[in-house]
Amino acid sequence: MQEAAEPLLRVRDLRTWFLTDAGPVRAVDGVSFDLAAGETLGIVGESGSGKSVCAKTIMRLLDPPAKIVGGSIEFRGRDLAKLNEEEVRAVRGREIAMVFQDPMTSLNPVLRIARQLVEAMTAHGRFTAAAARTRAIDLLRRMGVASAQAAVDRYPHQFSGGMRQRVMLAMGVSNEPALLIADEPTTALDVTIQAQILELLRGLNADLGTAVILISHDLGVIANVCSRILVMYAGEVVEEGAPEDLLTDPRHPYTWALLHAAPRIDAEAEDRRLVTIEGQPPDPRAWPSGCRFRARCPFAIDKCAEHPALLPIDATRASRCWVTQAGGALHEPARPKPQARDAQAVAAPQPMLEVRGLTKHFPLPRETLFAEHRVLRAVDGVDLDVMAGETVGLVGESGCGKSTLARLVTRLHEPTGGSIRFAGTDITHGTQAEIRPLRRRMQMIFQDPYASLNPRMTVGEILTGPLLLHGIVEGQAAARSRVEELLGLVGLPRQAMARFPHEFSGGQRQRISIARALALGPDFVVADEPISALDVNIQAQIINLMVDLQDRLGLTYLFIAHDLAVVRHVCDRIVVLYLGKVMEIGRAADLFARPLHPYTRTLISAAPVPDPRVERTRRHVPLKGEPPSAMNPPSGCRFRTRCPVAEERCAVEVPPLLPAADGQLVACHFPGRI
């Protein structure tokens, strides 16, 4: 009976529910797909769509209260859903391996790398301990871990995140499994490291013939690796197809929405507003009857009240949508007309913020009384101007000092050196009391919508606090009406006032955070990664909100992000930071069109584009290694240790930040060489 066409994995109508006291949470609710040997399958969807639960179900890693309540997982002819624990154990790691999202927590901190790799192999009796060790070293080498022989005896904490993910990959393929499931393997990593890991993943698939299921929220990542994509929404697959088709011509409105909500790094936007869809994903305890996307769907028709099946559209793709079943593509979104905002920006380029030679060194705790004082050079001589009315983007990998910089200019930290002038006033070393009046004009939006709102205060209290502190309104009644106004401004109902932050979703919380920043009527807002913790559609909503507010209130933004596409999309000018120093400054369009610093170049090339056709034409500049420690930065140019064009001079001379083209400043001895 077994034919070549028999798939490696055949999932049918899989249902994994969490049987909680509050009723079953139907996290995975009727998923079916096939996976052929050696195939690369991407699963994409928002958080809560069930993609991760689906992967763990296949691995049988879920514990009560999660339960497989229906369906089958046929793997090489056996139904994994029906195996007992011992039988499943023989499959895990041996035939199916898995790589998880967070490499920082996935390795056991107290065990040596060697032990963790070796036991993966010896557990299934395929290797002796000695053979496994040799193989572990080989695998690490294959994964690009430098001096694998020595590295294997280190502990995980001595490895960076990227290195650990390489170890995880090595562990995953150590038993030559038929299937490797990678659950958001690069989400926690910087874009340059992400590119390296994805490259490895492609290589493993190609060289070893291992089938890969790659789970990601990022269409670009999926497009980069996979030959087929599943889009999940509300516990089920809503669309399936090859990336070329699915990403250029989506046939499910949800796919369509995902695709259009994310700004693209390879295109300049006519308008900074993004296409978004309304509302929230439905409650997994009670999926709506009919099409689960119907409530949010801009294309919904009457028939959508009936639950659609995942039906083939053509030979290679399928969609769960009555609209596209009826035939025809989903139209391009109608974009509002771009407004002429350049005029006002050009009119009076007054500097709002002037930063000169700014440094911040954090002293590290001494290990003992007699150890030397060590210092973390988080920000190390940054010059930066922000003009009134413009949006300046600050990009860089984690640890480059961009968040510290944000906290310096808002004077949450006191600088070690340099100067900060805000609206003409020197605030470098002012006391908090001296700065307090200026805080009305300078506000901040934070990254984590869960941590940035005091969980013990109602939204009303959070928003009236600043008003009363700065005497903007007199009395509770006035404060109340002003708060209602603010809530309206960020698109929240008045009733939100009496509620606590935990009653809101991430996007709503970020709106509250924005409302708080706007409460004082500032001119200048520092936004520290305001959207990076959000799903793509919510990201788009927040970006739209921020763009709207800028138009309406004439705000100036310092926008910090690690996502280059977003930065390109919303910013007028962009500052690229690396290890506490500015590498390049330029207008967004210029910088992306013609990056002059090798670091900018590599950053841009590392960001994946959710379009396989474009991706194929892009030139990728591989970036070597890992960022050095800010405790002990390299001499000369800080980027030289990873730079593809570095020469001897770079180790000796610190390249100054000099104009290299019109309005574009670069700190490189060889601007534009790459």
Next chain:
Amino acid sequence: MIRYVGSRLLTSVVMVLLATLVIFLIANTVPGDPALVALGDMAASDPLQVKAFRAQYGLDLPLWDQYWLFLQRLVHGDLGISISSRRPVLDDIIDYAPATLELATVAFILSIVVGLPLGVLAAVRRDSWIDHVARAVSLIGVSAPTFWLAFIMLAIFYGQLDWAPGPGRLDPVSFPPERITGLLLIDTALQGDWATFHDAAAHLVLPSIVLAMATLGLVTRTTRAAMLEALSQDYVRVARAKGLRRWVIVNGHALPNAMLPVVTLGGLAYANLLAGAVMTETVFSWPGLGRYTFRSAVTVDFPAIMAITAIVAAVFVLVNLAVDLSYAMLDPRVVKK
């Protein structure tokens, strides 16, 4: 590493001296005059004899001179003469300490040997009967007053059931072995006196269980919590995904991580067992340091109080240091130099 230990030891010495200073000052505010108790009724009424006695023990010196004298003696390893026993405090401590050391050590071993596996099992088989047993044990351990537990255990297992021997370290008819370490189990074993060894071991059963209960409760509770925490970590999921056996995951992955808080607790608990056996020793007539401490405190026996404070404080800081060092060995993330 050596430098680190050195600097820690230096800090420890300072802490110990500070501790003795504090106790010294507190003890000196006590209105009682130890000379009056140490001397008999008649002599205590003779000012000359009292004066002579006070001079003999340096009680007539100004406070700072007394402390200075204490420090000078301490440097020479001389802890002074006990006012109530009239002999060197060091000799007293050498007499009493082994009983406490033996009891505390057995109790400590007991609480670890029982508490650790119990906590691990409870975490692994959460909500099963063993979990309930573990929770009940830890609850009773941390809730029951030691002195009461001692009374109840003695009344039941000795008084009623006659399963366990009575108070004391040995049966009244047994002869203590010739002193080598003062630890009866070791001394009898070294001398091959197995009957007495047996007797000493039997006498340890009840008091060590009583003394261990509180620690056992804490160890069980902490281990359970730490194991639950460790078992919920990503690396455990990774280990499962590798296809490792359940007990390999529990013992090889979760346990080494869960050990960290248990080690901290264990160290502190051991120090506390050494210092805090007063009540158990009282009920079980255990001739140990706890009772000696108590007696010294109520007789305002300055030299003894100071010496005990110094020794106990030293034990505390050294145990803390040992905990930190073993932490460094268990957890590679703690920087080693």
Next chain:
Amino acid sequence: MPDESDAACDQPSFEGLDRRSVLTLGAGGLLATILQGARPATAQSAQRRGTLVIGLDISDATGLDPVRVYQYSNPLPTHAAYDSVVTFAPGDAVNLKPALATKWEYLPDGKTVRLTLRDGAKFASGKPVTPEDVRFTFARQLAIKDQPWQYISHVEDVKVAGPNTVDIILKDPSLPLMTIIASPPFGITEKALVVEHGGTDAPDAKEKDKATEWLNQNSAGSGPYRLVGWQRNQQIQMVKNPHYWEGPPGYERVLIRHMSESAAQLLAIQRGDVDVAFNLIPEQIATLKDDPNIRVAGMTSLDFVYMAVAAAPSNPALQNKYARQAIGYAIDYDGIINNLAGGKATRPVTFLPVGVNGSTAELTKEIGFKEDLAKSKELLAKAGLPNGFKFQLAYGNASIAGVGYQTLAQKIQADLARVGIQAELAPMDQVNMRTMYLGGKAEAVLTFWNPPAPENWLWSAATVDRVAKRVHWDVPPEVRKLVADAAAERDLAKSAALYKKYQEAMVDAANHFVLIQPIYQVAIRKNVDGLQLTANGWMAELGKAKPA
């Protein structure tokens, strides 16, 4: 829990039925193995025939060198190891008996006592007891000046007077001597042995004498047993002295085991682990009534628990004699003796314990305080305090004969409350209590008196001298004279009459209320015969005991 029928000792159930249940308890076979056979009583008691085992709290012992013996428990072994020149027979605290001296007499000069030594008395070493040994003993005592010395500080000199006579010359012959030197601290030591181990009787012996260390572990006396070891808070070991002048004692060895808890002593005697248990409390004694193997012997001690009430400057009410007397008539003495002390106590009039010359329980009924609330109220009215008054009662954390000061204090508090006198209790450690009391700062204290020897003067002199100061009693000269005369009077009947007057004066002053004079209850297994208890300071005559 405890059922009267099973006295917790003689059931062999562990061997049979219960072992399985122990094993299944899960505490493990190990525990069971450790515990099993941990009860070697029967086997070992056979093996230790010839050893007398005594259970006693010896935690107070600080030394066994006679010149330094002054606590409660160490006179017992000291007396067993050393003979004094004279002694008291058990049950008689009045009439001296010969010991190493067969004759003692005041010489005509009125201040020299001549002792004639017994012929043929030998030390445990086999050497004869010589006058030089006696002289050396006293000379060393006088030179070292430790605690016991205070009672003979009126001794001028000691001289060898002849081949078997020694003279003790007194500075103040009105003060008693022979009753005092009957007690164990004045046991005669063998000079050669003591000197060999660093002892000396030179005037600078206080610094130079180094024999104590050795004497703590060994004895150099002529008593029925010889000390061979003392492990602090564990045990005191003695062996038979074959040369004892009254003939070899009944046991090969005597073992005094330290047992601080009375509960432990109780169980040990029930099991036969010890032959004699000294520190049982009344409740425990009651449980031994029906034990066929044990007899309980009572011994009226010369110790007593008393409440001292000072005419404290801090408390005007207490300065009033009638107010203090009112206290004396408000206490339920019978309740204390019959209930708290289980009836195992008596009560003297005042500071002279029942049993010494001039003090009997009958006399207490005649002239002592008794519970009489009406009289108490009357006295209060007379004192101008009809509604009573307040005072502070301090006590330490201890108990005597099973009666804790704490219990006693609460009982007194409740008793006094009946007439409106409020006693505020002030528990404190012994040190603070004594510091306050000796410093005259206490309003009232509950405390204990145990004299080193059965000599009336030791009590009476204290009450008019040092104790009087503590209670702010301005002793009238006639009372002082009474005390001096009584001490100097060598005719027992005459001195008894003087002491009666003295006691009346004490009652009138109402500074001391003696509450309990314990009749110590000692449990003795019936396999011990001839053990005689004594109230005279050393508890028992071990030399007379022999296996039954």
Next chain:
Amino acid sequence: MSDIVLPAMASPRARWTRRYGLPVLGAGIIVAWTLAALFAPWICRHDPNFVDVAQRLRPPSATNWLGTDALGRDVLTRVIYGARTSLSVGLIVVLVGGAFGTLLGAAAAYVRGWAEEALMRATDLVFCFPPIILAMAIAAALGIGAVNTAIAMLVVWWPKFARLARSLVITQRSMEYVEAAQSIGFGPGHILLRQIIPNAVGPLVVLVTLDLGNAILVFAGLSFLGLGVVPPTPEWGAMVAEGRELVQQWWVATFPGLAILTVVMGFNFMGDGFRDWLDPHARSR
């Protein structure tokens, strides 16, 4: 879809018991003891301090449900009155020590620098004392009595709160909502008291609850050693001490000990309940 058979869910009642059973039981025990303590004069048929030595050491009977003690006082009455001392001393020590330690620790963590360093060294110092020795020395110096013993306990009590508060504040102060408050311009006092402490209160409440039991245990222990209360005030530890020698009269020591056990258990149940309630992943179901 309809063929999915779900395992039977625990009944709501069973779920409630599983989740809230022990904490509610604990709260019940504490409430019961508190009420008993408050209304002791109305509940008890005897005077706790009524001495009648003729009735001493009577076993439990219809008149004296839990027997009488060495002075003929009713054990049940004294156990009930004993709750007054134990509960109030426990409460005072933990609340005063907790408030003092928390404020000190929180302030130190917020101010950082030498103040924090000094505080931490001070707590180190207290920690390296054997608590019993310190408490005994202080009690000896001040005299015996509930208040003095409470003072002695306070001296050793505050550091753990100071340490916990410090670590909580350090965790909280790096939270973004604190930075947000700073960026709005709120002063350190407002941020510490209004923003940080309310968020740090949860773990502190857990510690306070668990610690109440602990404080009662320690106080009873000191009392057992004779350092607790002035008689005739009924107190559990002292009552156990009084009955310690009375193995045959087991009721004298057993019941006060049981009282301590139940109260401490009650606080432990409650504390564990609070902890689980605050820590979602401790009891996810």
